[in-house]
Every structure is written in C-alpha cells, then in structure tokens.
Amino acid sequence: MSASLNLEDQHRLVEAILRIDGMSVRRGREVHLTALERELGHRLPFEHHDQDKLDVWALVDVLLNYPGAAQALVRNLERFYKRSLSVAALADLVRELLPDPWLGQAERRELHQLITSLERADPGLAHLGRFPMLYRRAVGPAWPLLEREMHSLHDVVALLEEMPAGPDGVPPLLIFVRDLAEYADRPTAPALREWVSRQAAVQGLNGVGFRPPPTEVEARSAPEPSETYLIIACTPDALDPDRYLVTAWLQVDREPGSTLHSSDEAMPLSRIPELLERLLTAESSVVGRPTPDLTVEFVLPRPLLGHPVEDSKIKVAGFEYRIGIKYPVVVRSLDRMRLAAVHHDWRRKWAALCGNSVDAPVCLVTQRGEFDQEELFSRLAEAPAVLALAFPPWAESDEPDEHWVGLLSGAPVMAWCRDGRDPARFAREVKDLLAADLMKLPRRTMELRRQALSGAGAGSGHLGLHLTLVFDDADRIPEPYVRLRPPA
Structure with a gap:
C-alpha cells in the first residue's frame, strides 16, 4: 500500500x-x-x-x-x-x-489473534517456513515474488489483504488462510476454517467455485502432497565457463516454486555443497516442508550432466555425509528446458511413461557406437521413454553423442555409468534397477547408493557410486524455462 x-x-x-x-x-x-x-x-x-x-x-x-x-x-x-x-x-x-479495506476491523483483529495463537503454538516458525509455498498458491504466477521482508505471518496476511480478488472473485487472503488451516493444530485449525467460511459467505463466494475449507475430519484424513522438490539450477557464466549462476527453488507437488536463492554472482562448482548445506539445514521453508520426503533435482547444462552431484557432502551437527544417501538425487537437462522445439516429444514420452511405468520399454546401449545416431534416434522415437547407457557422455565435446540424442528424442529418463562398465555386467545391473515401477526410480537409485556403502557387494566398484540418473518430469518445468502458451 x-x-x-x-x-x-x-x-x-x-x-x-x-x-x-x-x-x-x-x-x-x-x-x-x-x-x-x-x-x-x-x-x-x-x-x-x-x-x-x-x-x-x-x-x-x-x-x-x-x-x-x-x-x-x-x-x-x-x-x-x-x-x-x-x-x-x-x-x-x-x-x-487511503481506501477503506475490504476486511472489517473485527474480522481482521480476529484473524491476527488466530495467527498469534498459531505462532505461539509453533515457536520454531515452521508455519512461517511454509508461507512462500502457500503464498504462491494463493496469488498464482501473475503476481511477483515477495519483495519486502516478512518477519511473521502477520506481515504475510497484511500483504495479501492488499491484493485484489482474482478473476474468480476470490481474495488471495481467503485462499491463504484456508490452506494455512491444513497445517495448523487444534484449536487454531477449526477456528481458521470457521473464519474463512464466514468471510466466504459475506463475500458471496460459496456459489462461485470457491472450495470451502475442509471439516476437521476431512483435514486430518486429506493426503499430504506426494513430494517436495529442492531444485538447483546451474547456468554457465557468460564470462567464465568454470563458474555458474545458481538459482534454487522449493516446489511442492506441481505448485508454483518458491525461490530460495538467486544471485548475480557466479560461483564455482566447489561452492555448491556450501549452498546445499545451508538450504537443507538452515532454510526454514526446506526444514519446515509439509512432507518428510524431499527430492533434490539438479538442472544442469550439457557439460555438467556427468558430474557426480549426488556425492556433494553436507555437514549436520559435525557429521558429514553425501546427499545421495539421504535424499533421492536426480539430474535434469537445462539445455532441453531451453529448447522448446523438443518439448512436444518430451511431454508425450513423459505422459506415456506415467501411463505405463511398470512395463515401459527400455532402450539399452552397452557400447559407444553400437548404433548409428540417426538409428538410435529412430529407435527412441518409436516408443522407449527410458535410455540406459553403460558409458558416460562426452564432457569436453560439443559433438552429438548417444546421451545428447537421447535428450533430443525426448526421453525423460536416462541412466548411465559415469566410469564405463563391462557391457554384460551393466546389462544385468540396470535390468534389476529398471525392473519395477519406474516412477519410483529416484528412490530406488538412492537405495542403490546406500547399498554401495553398506552390506553385501559394497565397495568402490558398486554401480551405486557411479550412476547418474536423469529423471526429467516434463510436467514440472521450472517457471523461468516455460514458454507462454496460447490460451485454451
């Protein structure tokens, strides 16, 4: 205001x-x-x-x-x-x-008193950590990210009250409070839902598609979001090819992402673990995420696709460990996100994989040059959404290789051994890895990485220590890389 x-x-x-x-x-x-x-x-x-x-x-x-x-x-x-x-x-x-606000004095005071009760019951401010996700859900992609610093949920509520209702006539504040109630405990949650119900009635919104707040029983039984994603994007610096502009988002399911880090200062790869440690251990929205599960996604340019990002180490309370044994870690292609011409095939193959993730066809390439590149592209164009390769990509060359052909074909899932592998051995290992539901592949890959450090068969030669997994969800392209589509 x-x-x-x-x-x-x-x-x-x-x-x-x-x-x-x-x-x-x-x-x-x-x-x-x-x-x-x-x-x-x-x-x-x-x-x-x-x-x-x-x-x-x-x-x-x-x-x-x-x-x-x-x-x-x-x-x-x-x-x-x-x-x-x-x-x-x-x-x-x-x-x-100053125009008169749409919310009455008594109603505003009641809401802020409920927010105070919520914060007193949650001294660790886990709810404050969730507000970027809830804020983006309430305001949608048309509004910019938060510009002024938010010290409490009172600040968020005040900002949202200033925003006009959307095309459906629903004020963003009502959406925010409705969704906030899903994370609140007794007795605040029922009071927040009752407050939203009264305001929806006063605004005449119950008949225009505004979803009423769930009852207490419904709220307890409602399923939590299936997954939370921490997305780290590395864009090559125009002046120094060994440094990268790094942006980090937090995304819950397919909700709009909340930016956690964005800097104009390029950094070397060696500083990525430092950023990861801060985000995973000190960033309130990550620590206070709505679900315990978290997948870490690295959006990487072509030269970095073979970098062992899952081996990045963070330290918690003096103990240091690789993130790949704590979280499912996957790689996504920055170049493909920027290349709109291949998005149709990418989305088509992702949709086919989602519809048949248990028995999806897999294209296995065990030796470099096993297929002519155009032949490989034709094979991938027919059906397979999964490409497995026993060898790493050409990191130092701009010439197309099998990995690049796989990306251009739209294959959303690719797995390869970074250090090269005996063809027969790799065929056996990857067949076991890909035998079950492919939508659970990131978690099974994490389990494989854990096996490499413990139990029978553990050791430096274990595939879990050398495996790169590209798991590229075509339905969750981060906002900076989504081209505007014509209206339906």
Whole structure:
C-alpha cells in the first residue's frame, strides 16, 4: 500500500500526525502505538528514531503496510482527543488518501489473534517456513515474488489483504488462510476454517467455485502432497565457463516454486555443497516442508550432466555425509528446458511413461557406437521413454553423442555409468534397477547408493557410486524455462 502513495502524500500524513499534541512527542506516540497494537491484535514492526519527524515517518511507513492500521489509529485518537481539530484533519486526510479495506476491523483483529495463537503454538516458525509455498498458491504466477521482508505471518496476511480478488472473485487472503488451516493444530485449525467460511459467505463466494475449507475430519484424513522438490539450477557464466549462476527453488507437488536463492554472482562448482548445506539445514521453508520426503533435482547444462552431484557432502551437527544417501538425487537437462522445439516429444514420452511405468520399454546401449545416431534416434522415437547407457557422455565435446540424442528424442529418463562398465555386467545391473515401477526410480537409485556403502557387494566398484540418473518430469518445468502458451 505504501507504494501507492507518493512522497508528498506521505509527508502530508507525517505533518498531520505531528500537529496532534499527543503524537508530537515520542512518549505520547509510544502510548498510542501500544493501544493501536491491542486494537489490531498483533505487534507492529516499528523501530523508533531520535528525531520526531523521522520517527513519525517510520510510523507512517508501518501504517501503510498494514491495511486498516491508519484507520484504527484515527479511531483511537478520536476517542482520546474528542472534538480535536487536528485529529479531525488527520481523519479527513486518511479518508482522502487511503481506501477503506475490504476486511472489517473485527474480522481482521480476529484473524491476527488466530495467527498469534498459531505462532505461539509453533515457536520454531515452521508455519512461517511454509508461507512462500502457500503464498504462491494463493496469488498464482501473475503476481511477483515477495519483495519486502516478512518477519511473521502477520506481515504475510497484511500483504495479501492488499491484493485484489482474482478473476474468480476470490481474495488471495481467503485462499491463504484456508490452506494455512491444513497445517495448523487444534484449536487454531477449526477456528481458521470457521473464519474463512464466514468471510466466504459475506463475500458471496460459496456459489462461485470457491472450495470451502475442509471439516476437521476431512483435514486430518486429506493426503499430504506426494513430494517436495529442492531444485538447483546451474547456468554457465557468460564470462567464465568454470563458474555458474545458481538459482534454487522449493516446489511442492506441481505448485508454483518458491525461490530460495538467486544471485548475480557466479560461483564455482566447489561452492555448491556450501549452498546445499545451508538450504537443507538452515532454510526454514526446506526444514519446515509439509512432507518428510524431499527430492533434490539438479538442472544442469550439457557439460555438467556427468558430474557426480549426488556425492556433494553436507555437514549436520559435525557429521558429514553425501546427499545421495539421504535424499533421492536426480539430474535434469537445462539445455532441453531451453529448447522448446523438443518439448512436444518430451511431454508425450513423459505422459506415456506415467501411463505405463511398470512395463515401459527400455532402450539399452552397452557400447559407444553400437548404433548409428540417426538409428538410435529412430529407435527412441518409436516408443522407449527410458535410455540406459553403460558409458558416460562426452564432457569436453560439443559433438552429438548417444546421451545428447537421447535428450533430443525426448526421453525423460536416462541412466548411465559415469566410469564405463563391462557391457554384460551393466546389462544385468540396470535390468534389476529398471525392473519395477519406474516412477519410483529416484528412490530406488538412492537405495542403490546406500547399498554401495553398506552390506553385501559394497565397495568402490558398486554401480551405486557411479550412476547418474536423469529423471526429467516434463510436467514440472521450472517457471523461468516455460514458454507462454496460447490460451485454451
């Protein structure tokens, strides 16, 4: 809301507040701020300044970021300073500059009190960690990511209240609170659902397709999202081919992803484990993810497809381990995401694999040059969505190889041995790996990596220590790489 007022209008508000006797000195402002916070039902993130004008300017900034806060301050001042001309002037100015919020004072106060109860019951702020995912679900892809820093769920609720309803007439705030209730515990969850039901009725939304909040029994029995994904994309730096611009997202199912890291400073591959460790152990939205399962996906350019990303090590409480034995780790092709011409075949093959993941045909290539490249492309174009190769890609060459042909054919699943493998041995090993439901291949590959470090057959020669898995979900192309489609 503050962005909708220019500096001159904000200055008018500052001067109007300073003309009120009780607001012209810091002690008086502190008393009225405390009363305002009681009226709103939550604390305001206000930091005092030594100079009165700067202090009031900071107060105005805070008031503009919280819908209804300026109006609530005026009501308090009117009760305290009856028939005051300076208070009446401030009231007129607020009515001139700030539209009345769509949410009533009592309803807003009740919501913030419920949010306070939720945060008290969750001192680790796991709910705050989930808000980027819930925020994107509520506002959709048309709105930008959060620009101002969010210190609490009160900040998120205030921001969402400012946003207009979508094409279906549903305010994003109602969607956010409805979905937040799914993660809340008793007694807050039922109260949040009841609050949403009342607001939906007041707004006349029950008949326009707005899904009512689930009952308590339904909420407990509703299935959790099937998977959460931490996506790490590495884009080659234009000036230094040995450094990469790294972006990280968190995505729940097929909801829009939330950006966790994005920097204009390119970094070497050696710093990726440091970023991974921070994201996996300290990033609240990852630690507080809605499901225990997490898949780590690396979106890599062609020269890095053979890099052993699953061997990246992180340290937790002094113990260091490879991420590949803790999480399913897969590779995705950055080049294919950027190459829209092959997306139709990629999506078609992914759909075919999803429809027949137990008995899907597999193309096995055990020796380099076993097939002419055009012959291999023709074989892959017919049916197989899975390509298994006993040898690594050409890392130092731009010439097409079998791995590149597989990507261009649209094969969404590819597995290969990074160090080369005896053809007969690889055929036996990969046949066992691909024998069951291929949609569970990332988790079975994680189990194979664990077997390489423990139990019978463990050792440096185990396939689990040398296997790269490309598992490229064509239905979850990260937003930066999705081309706009024509409307249906």
